[in-house]
Structure formats: structure tokens, C-alpha cells
Amino acid sequence: MVINVQNLVKRYGDLVALDHFNLQINEGEIFGLLGPNGSGKTTAINCILSLLKYDKGTVEIFNKPMSPDAYDIKRNIGIVLQNIAVFNELTVYENINYFCGLYIPQKTKRQQLVKEAIDFVGLNDYQKFLPKKLSGGLLRRLNIACGIAHKPKLIILDEPTVAVDPQSRNNILEGIQNLNKDGATIIYTTHYMEEAEHICSRIMIMDNGKAVATGTKEQLKSMINTGEKITVELYQLDNKNLYEIKQIKDVTQADFSENRLTVHFIKGRHNLINLLGYLQNKDIPFGRVYSEPPTLNDVFLEITGKQLRD
Amino acid sequence: MKVFSACLKITKRRATSIIIYLVLFLALSVLLTSISYNNETEQFNETNAKISIINRDTDSLLINGLIDYIKDHSEYIALNDNKQVLQDALFYHSVDYILFIPDGFTDSFHNNGDIKLQKTIVPDSAKGYYADNMINQYLSTAKLYYDTSLNMDEQTIIKNINNDLSYETQVTKKIFGDSAPIDQNFLVYYRMMGYILVVLIILGTSTIMLVFNRPDLRMRNICSPMKLRSINFQLSLSTGTLAFIFYLFLVIFGFAFYGSKLAGADIRIILLLMLNMFVYTIVSLSIGFICGIFIKGANTQNAAANFISLFLSFLGGVLVPLEFIGSNVVAAAHFIPTYWYVSALNKIGSLTNFTWQSLSPAFIDMLIQLGFAAAIFSVALVVSRSRRQSNLSFYGNKTEIA
Numbered sequence: 001m002v003i004n005v006q007n008l009v010k011r012y013g014d015l016v017a018l019d020h021f022n023l024q025i026n027e028g029e030i031f032g033l034l035g036p037n038g039s040g041k042t043t044a045i046n047c048i049l050s051l052l053k054y055d056k057g058t059v060e061i062f063n064k065p066m067s068p069d070a071y072d073i074k075r076n077i078g079i080v081l082q083n084i085a086v087f088n089e090l091t092v093y094e095n096i097n098y099f100c101g102l103y104i105p106q107k108t109k110r111q112q113l114v115k116e117a118i119d120f121v122g123l124n125d126y127q128k129f130l131p132k133k134l135s136g137g138l139l140r141r142l143n144i145a146c147g148i149a150h151k152p153k154l155i156i157l158d159e160p161t162v163a164v165d166p167q168s169r170n171n172i173l174e175g176i177q178n179l180n181k182d183g184a185t186i187i188y189t190t191h192y193m194e195e196a197e198h199i200c201s202r203i204m205i206m207d208n209g210k211a212v213a214t215g216t217k218e219q220l221k222s223m224i225n226t227g228e229k230i231t232v233e234l235y236q237l238d239n240k241n242l243y244e245i246k247q248i249k250d251v252t253q254a255d256f257s258e259n260r261l262t263v264h265f266i267k268g269r270h271n272l273i274n275l276l277g278y279l280q281n282k283d284i285p286f287g288r289v290y291s292e293p294p295t296l297n298d299v300f301l302e303i304t305g306k307q308l309r310d
Numbered sequence: 311m312k313v314f315s316a317c318l319k320i321t322k323r324r325a326t327s328i329i330i331y332l333v334l335f336l337a338l339s340v341l342l343t344s345i346s347y348n349n350e351t352e353q354f355n356e357t358n359a360k361i362s363i364i365n366r367d368t369d370s371l372l373i374n375g376l377i378d379y380i381k382d383h384s385e386y387i388a389l390n391d392n393k394q395v396l397q398d399a400l401f402y403h404s405v406d407y408i409l410f411i412p413d414g415f416t417d418s419f420h421n422n423g424d425i426k427l428q429k430t431i432v433p434d435s436a437k438g439y440y441a442d443n444m445i446n447q448y449l450s451t452a453k454l455y456y457d458t459s460l461n462m463d464e465q466t467i468i469k470n471i472n473n474d475l476s477y478e479t480q481v482t483k484k485i486f487g488d489s490a491p492i493d494q495n496f497l498v499y500y501r502m503m504g505y506i507l508v509v510l511i512i513l514g515t516s517t518i519m520l521v522f523n524r525p526d527l528r529m530r531n532i533c534s535p536m537k538l539r540s541i542n543f544q545l546s547l548s549t550g551t552l553a554f555i556f557y558l559f560l561v562i563f564g565f566a567f568y569g570s571k572l573a574g575a576d577i578r579i580i581l582l583l584m585l586n587m588f589v590y591t592i593v594s595l596s597i598g599f600i601c602g603i604f605i606k607g608a609n610t611q612n613a614a615a616n617f618i619s620l621f622l623s624f625l626g627g628v629l630v631p632l633e634f635i636g637s638n639v640v641a642a643a644h645f646i647p648t649y650w651y652v653s654a655l656n657k658i659g660s661l662t663n664f665t666w667q668s669l670s671p672a673f674i675d676m677l678i679q680l681g682f683a684a685a686i687f688s689v690a691l692v693v694s695r696s697r698r699q700s701n702l703s704f705y706g707n708k709t710e711i712a
Contacts, residue, residue, distance in 0.1 A: 049533055071535040079533045085526035089323040090316065101312035102534035146530075 001063065002027050002154055002185045003048065008057035010040075010047055010209070017043045018054065019209040025187060025202075030180050032200030033189040034296060040209035041189040042082065045158055049079070061154065075103055078152035078184075082159040084143045086131050093118070093127040096145050103150035117149035120175060137168025144172065148179060155179060156187045161195060173199050193296035203296065207304045217296065224302040226252075226294045227265040230275055233287035234261050241282060248274050261286075313531075313541050317518050317548030324517050327612070331509060336563060339502035343495040359406045359437035362389040362399065370416040372452060375468040379448050379475065380409070384441065400430060406437040409445065419449070420456065451475060492579045493571035497659045499564050500583050504628035504651050507556065507587070507594045508619040514552040515598030516605045516615070518545065523602075549602075550595060557591040582658045582672065589676045589683075590651040596686035597622075603694055622648040647682035650675045 003025040010018040018040050025031045033041045046052040048059050050068045059066040061073045086095045096114045104110040118124055121141040131139060140160060148155055157176065161169045177199055180186050190196055196203050197217050204214040213220055227250065237256045245254045245261070250268035254261065265271040272291055279286050321328075361384045363377055380386065387405045389395055399405045410428040418425035427445065431438035451474055455467040462470075522528065522545055531541055561584055565572075572580065597618065605611050623629045625639065626648025632640055643649040654675035661668060 051529060051532060068532075068538075071537065074533060075535040077533065079530065081526055081530060083526040085524075085530040087316065087320065087521065087527065089320040089521065094316075094319065098312055098316050099530070099534070102531065102536045 001025070002029075002061065003187070004058075004060040004063070005044075005048060006058045008044070008047055008054055008059065010043055010052065010054045017209050018047065021057070021209065021211060023048075023204065023211070025185060027185050028180070028183070029202055030176065030186045030188060030200045032196035032203040033187065033206060034191065034193060034196045034203055034300075035206035036191055039206040041191075041206055042158055043209070044206070045156055045187070045189060049077070049156070076153040078147045078150065078155040080144050080147035080155070080157040080160050082162060084131075084139050086139070086142055086146060088131050091128050091130055092123055092134070092142055095131070095142060096149050099146040100149035103152075113149050113151060117145040120148070120178075121145040122171070137164050137171075140164050140168060140172060141175075144175065148184075151182075151184075153184060154187070155184050156189075158189050159191070160188075161190070161192065169195075193300075197296055205296070205300055205303070207300070212303050213299065220296060220299045221294050224294065224299050225266045226298045226302055227267040228271060228294065229292045230263045230265070230272055231290040231292075232261045232263075232275070232279070233289075234259055234279075235285060235287075237261060237284065241284065244282075245275070245278060248278060250274075311544060313522075313536070313544035314548050314551075317522075317545065318551070320521050321514060321517060321548075321552055328510060328513050328517075331513060332506075332559075335502075335506040335509065339499055339506060340567065342502060343498040357437065357440060358383070358385045359441045360385045360387050360404065361407045361409060361441055362387045362396075362405045363409045363411065364389070364391045364396070365411045366391070366413045367411045367415045371464045371468050372416055372419060373411055375452070375471060376411075376445070376448055379472065380441075380444065383444055396430065400432055403432060405432075406435050407431050407441040409441070419453075448475060492575050492583075492659055493568060494659075496564065496568040496572060496575075497583075497655065499568060500587060501628055501652060501655055503560055503587055504590060504626060504648050504655075505619055505623035506560065507591055508597060508622055508648075509615050510556045511553050511591070511594040511598040512601050512615040512618060513611065514556065515549045515595065516602045516611045518549055518552070519599075519602030520605060520608070520611065549598065553591050553595045553598070557588060561587065576661075578664055579658055579661055582661070582669075583655065586651065586654045586658060586672070586676055589654075589679045590647070593647045593651070593679050593683045593686070596683040596690065600686055600690040600693070603690055622646055625649070627652040647679050650678045650682070654679070 001024055003023060005021060005023040008018050008021040008023075009016070010021075021040070021044055023044070033044065035041050043052065047054045048061070048066065050059070050066050050070070061070075062076065064070065064073055066073055087098065090098060093114065096117050097110065100110050100114050100117070104113060118127060121144055123138065123141055123145060126134060126138060126142075131142065134142060144157070144160060147157075155176075160176075161172055164172065173195060176186060176188065188196070188200060200217070202214065202216055203220060205212050205220065213223060215223070234256070242254060242256055242261075245251065245263060248263075250265045250271055251263055252266050253264040256262075263275055272289070276286075276289070361380055363380060363386070365373060365377070367373055387399070389399055389405065389408070396408055400408065408430045410430070412425050412428060414423075415425050415427065417423065427449075429438075429442075431441075448471065451471050452467070455462070455470055459467060459470075522531070522541075532538065601614050601618065605614055620629075625635075625643045626646050627635065627640075627643065628648060628651075632643070632649075632652065635643070640649075654672045657672040657675065661672070
């Protein structure tokens with residue numbers, strides 16, 4: 001096991017930031033910590049890394065107790081912080097070389113690793129640039145390169161895609177998957193459920209300092225009653241028809257606005273057939289039909305009663 | 311030594327403001343040295359009083375001889391015998407001394423009469439005493455000749471009086487020791503370093519500490535396997551190196567600019583001045599450290615550097631010599647290290663021999679400076695530690711709950 005956290009409690013005065021938090025991460029996983037802002041993700045990471053004192057519990061990394069002086073453990077961890085932690089006065093190359101140098105003292109080996117990291121994040125053309133000359137996306141890539149250049153076994157990425165354009169985000173996510181393919185175990189904290197769904201092999205949903213659910217995305221979705229959401233383009237629908245649609249089996253909610261009928265179902269079978277069958281029977285013409293399975297937001301909503309992005 | 315080399319690179323990239331300060335301050339110090347001292351203090355000049363003579367007696371040989379003598383040994387100012395004119399001249403210091411020769415003075419002088427010379431002088435003027443001496447000297451000599459040289463004609467007497475009084479005391483400035491005295495401009499330059507060193511070192515130290523105390527970078531460094539002690543050691547080493555570079559540059563600049571004036575100067579005095587400045591560099595480094603703990607941004611950095619250095623310099627006698635500062639302020643100045651730097655500097659500058667007895671006062675001043683440095687470093691450590699303990703984290707980073 002790469003990380004084993006047991007009953008972690010962290011308090012700030014009366015506020016309980018982590019409430020008997022447990023976490024187990026296996027080698028080779030991309031583990032997602034998903035939760036809204038303030039749910040305790042970063043606090044958990046900081047406690048795991050011994051950056052914060054905690055009140056209770058144990059943290060083990062690579063089956064050894066983690067502490068501020070556990071330099072052997074730290075040597076195998078790569079950190080990509082939420083805030084971009086680079087020196088504004090050093091060039092792209094110098095920044096990566098500096099952070100890699102904290103882990104790798106041998107100059108020749110380090111030069112090779114820095115080169116590989118630059119290749120990995122695609123910053124070859126920007127090696128001599130100062131960070132202030134880089135766009136937001138390139139800065140994020142530099143931040144990642146600084147965290148992973150020394151080829152750690154465990155990489156912790158704390159919201160690495162905040163305020164990044166979609167293209168850069170895709171590049172970053174692809175890069176994370178490649179790091180995982182190269183053998184690194186990854187912890188990925190985010191409040192973007194699409195990202196977690198896209199890359200994580202297992203996900204923990206956090207709220208108020210607690211783990212409210214853990215599992216693969218399929219396991220998480222199977223925990224809830226919420227089923228698919230079907231949207232149908234319609235020219236017109238009167239209130240009587242809308243009322244009757246709400247009476248169809250397993251429908252929990254139905255709305256019609258802007259020529260779109262949106263129907264939410266609980267878990268069940270033949271929901272699409274039942275809905276389209278009704279429209280056909282009533283001779284209601286319809287256009288395109290969309291069916292969306294439940295998302296992690298639905299999981300979070302059903303478990304906590306809140307939206308992930310609240 | 312990644313942290314050390316990064317510190318030097320960072321300082322190099324942010325050196326512009328430091329270089330601007332350096333150029334400005336060096337220009338300022340050169341300017342101040344040129345106006346604060348001139349070589350007249352190394353020479354001797356006879357003091358001449360401005361004297362006016364109002365002769366209400368007849369033009370006797372005695373009186374003409376006296377007037378000629380006074381004209382030769384003072385700055386003679388001709389004035390009309392008018393009360394208003396004479397009063398104005400004294401009030402506006404056009405003259406220091408007005409000598410009135412009353413009617414019948416010559417006869418009275420020869421016959422031991424009661425008519426005396428009269429005078430009006432600027433109150434409390436030292437030059438009045440010089441003039442009194444000069445006139446008394448002339449008249450005493452004249453009296454002696456008139457009373458004792460009965461067969462001598464009056465013209466010969468006057469000639470003899472002038473001849474006797476022409477003997478002047480030759481004044482030679484005595485320099486103790488084998489070497490020339492240290493150039494005063496060089497001393498003023500070193501005094502100015504009491505200001506410049508503090509500014510530069512506060513700016514340099516806080517530049518490095520500002521960068522490395524950024525919470526995200528600090529956290530990132532702490533996450534690495536490099537020991538915190540090693541990081542702090544390399545940070546200290548880099549600030550120390552920077553301070554030493556400043557010291558070395560300023561010493562070299564001093565030699566480059568004032569080297570030609572140091573020919574024949576005692577090398578031991580120059581070495582002691584350098585040692586004193588080195589000690590003050592350590593003091594400045596300690597001040598830079600404590601500033602680095604409190605400074606949070608570039609704006610406060612410049613403000614703090616200027617405020618602290620000016621405060622220390624004005625109070626410590628760098629910008630205003632201690633002689634011109636009130637006794638209460640001087641008493642308070644004992645509690646700042648700059649005072650002891652200037653004190654040691656003055657003592658070194660006036661050294662004429664190098665016995666332990668003459669050197670020890672300067673060394674004691676240097677030791678007091680080192681004491682200040684140790685105290686300031688200790689306070690910096692205590693503040694740093696208490697700030698860490700007051701926070702919730704292992705390393706003093708306040709981390710948001712997220």
C-alpha cells in the first residue's frame with residue numbers, strides 16, 4: 001500500500017477540518033479526491049505530507065510512518081501544489097533544475113531528468129523564458145514539471161488544472177495518465193467531477209472533512225437511486241401531457257422549457273422506451289433525444305444534498 | 311548547494327534596484343566627503359581682527375607708528391568719526407574693534423598722564439582680545455624705549471619698536487609618528503558606509519528572504535528531502551556572501567577613489583578601518599535578517615531599508631557629526647550600533663601610536679558592535695521561532711482549510 005491513513009482528525013479551534021478521515025491508496029492507482037471547496041481535500045494532503053500537525057490518527061507512506069523528518073519517504077514523493085510554486089526570477093529550465101536538484105544531487109543525472117521533464121510537459125521552446133512570460137496553461141505545465149522531474153513513485157497533484165484553458169487541461173490530464181502508465185501512483189484532488197471521472201481509477205468524495213463515499217466511478221454511481229436524465233427536443237407540450245409524463249414509471253422530475261423536455265428517472269429499465277412510447281402514442285412530434293447517465297455530481301447531490309460546485 | 315546558487319541567481323536578476331541605490335549612495339558619499347571637509351584644518355592661519363582707528367589726537371610719530379603697526383597686523387577698516395556710522399559697523403560686524411585715540415593722548419603717554427586709549431568692541435568677541443594684546447604690546451614696547459633710550463631720536467625709537475615687534479612665532483603643525491595622517495575624506499567615506507552598508511544589506515537580505523518566504527515556495531521546499539536546517543544554512547550563507555560582496559566592493563571603491571590621497575598613510579589605520587567596517591557589516595547583516603522576517607512586500611522593503619538606515623545614520627552620527635547633536639540624543643545614540651561604529655571610526659582616525667592602550671578603546675567599540683549583532687540575531691531567531699509556534703503547522707505555514 002502506498003498510502004494508509006487511519007482516523008485522521010484535524011481541528012482548527014472548534015472547526016473540525018478532518019473528521020476521522022481514512023484513506024488507503026494502492027500502488028499504480030490514480031486516486032481522485034473529489035469535493036467542493038472547503039471539504040478538506042487540501043488539509044488532508046497537507047496532513048499526509050506532514051505540512052500540518054494533526055490532532056489524531058496515523059499516516060503511513062510506503063508502509064513507513066510519515067513525519068516532517070521522513071526524508072527517505074519525501075525523496076519518492078512529487079508535489080504539484082494548487083498555487084504555482086515557481087521562482088519568478090528563474091527561467092523555466094532553472095526552475096525545473098532547482099526543484100529537481102532538491103531531490104537529485106548528481107548533476108549529470110539531473111540534467112537528463114530535467115530534459116525529460118521539459119519534453120514531457122512540452123516546454124522545449126520556453127526553456128529560457130521567465131515565468132512571467134508564460135501563459136496560464138504553460139505556467140501550470142511548468143508547475144507540474146517542477147513536481148515530477150525527479151521521477152517520484154508517488155505524485156500528489158492538488159487541483160493542477162484550476163484556471164486553465166480546455167486545451168491545456170486536456171494536455172495536463174493526458175500527461176497525468178502517462179505518468180501513471182510509467183509506474184507512478186497518483187493522488188489527484190479536484191472539484192471538477194468530469195476530470196475525476198475521466199482519469200481516476202478510484203475516487204473518494206469528501207464533504208465537511210469526511211469521506212462520504214469511495215470507489216470506482218461505477219461503484220459510486222451504483223450507490224445512488226438516481227438514474228438517467230433524458231432530454232427531448234419538442235415543438236410544443238401542454239400541461240396535461242407534462243402531468244402525464246410525470247406519472248410514467250420511475251420518473252422523479254419532468255420540466256418543459258425552451259422547446260426542451262427534461263425528464264429525470266430513478267434507476268430502472270426501459271426509461272427511454274417508456275418516454276418515447278408515450279410521446280408516440282400522443283402523436284407528439286419530437287426531434288433529437290439525449291440520454292445522460294448519472295454523474296458524480298448526482299452522487300454527491302444524493303449523498304449530501306448539495307451540489308459539488310456549491 | 312541548490313538553494314545557495316538559486317539565491318545568488320535571484321539576487322542577480324533583482325539587482326537593478328540595488329545597483330541604483332549603490333550608484334546613488336556612492337555619488338552622495340563622494341559629494342558629502344567633498345563638502346564636509348577641507349584641508350584648512352591641516353594648516354595654521356593667523357587670526358586677523360577687523361580694526362578701525364579713530365584718531366582724535368595730533369599725528370605724532372608714536373600714533374602713526376601704532377596705526378601702521380595695527381594696519382600691518384590686522385584687517386584695517388577706515389571709518390568716519392560719526393557715531394551712527396561706528397555703531398552700524400559694529401552691529402553689522404563690519405569691524406570687530408574700534409580704537410579711539412583721544413585728543414592729548416601722545417602728551418599724556420610721554421608724561422605718564424591719565425588719558426588712555428578707548429575702544430568699542432563686538433561683545434564677547436575673541437578677536438577683541440587679540441587686538442588688545444597687539445596694542446598693549448606695541449605701547450609697552452614704546453614706553454620701554456621712550457623711558458630708557460634718552461639719547462635716541464623718536465624716529466629711531468619707532469624703527470626699533472617695529473623691528474622688535476617684527477619677530478613672529480613660527481607655528482609648525484606637529485605630526486606624531488612616522489606616517490602621514492589618514493586622509494580626512496577617506497575617513498568621511500568610511501563614516502558614510504555606516505549608512506550605505508545598512509541600506510544595501512537590508513535590501514539584499516530581504517530580497518532573498520522575501521522570495522524564499524513565499525508560502526507556496528516555502529511549502530514546496532519543505533516537501534523536498536532537503537533538511538530544513540540545510541535550507542536555512544544555505545540561505546544564511548547566501549545572505550552572508552552577499553553582505554561580504556557589498557563590503558568588498560565598497561572597500562575597493564574607497565581605495566579606487568581615495569587611493570591617491572592615502573600615500574604615506576599608516577597601513578595599520580587603514581586595516582583597522584576595514585576591520586571596523588567588516589564588524590559593522592556583520593551588524594548590518596543582523597539588521598537585514600530581522601527586517602527580512604517582518605518585510606512582506608517590495609514596497610515595505612524599500613520603505614523599511616530607507617527608514618531604518620536613515621534613523622540609524624542620523625542618530626548614530628553618520629550623516630550629522632556627533633558634535634552637532636544634543637547631549638540627550640547622543641546619550642540615546644549609545645543604544646544603537648551605528649554610534650559605536652562611528653565612535654570606533656573616530657578613534658581609529660585619530661590614532662598616533664599603536665600600543666594596546668591606544669588601540670583598546672576602538673576594539674571595545676567593535677566588541678560592542680558585535681554584541682549588538684549577537685543580540686539582534688538572537689531576537690531574530692526568537693521572533694522567527696515564536697512565529698512558527700504561533701502557527702498551526704509543523705513549519706509555520708498557515709494553510710487554508712480546503
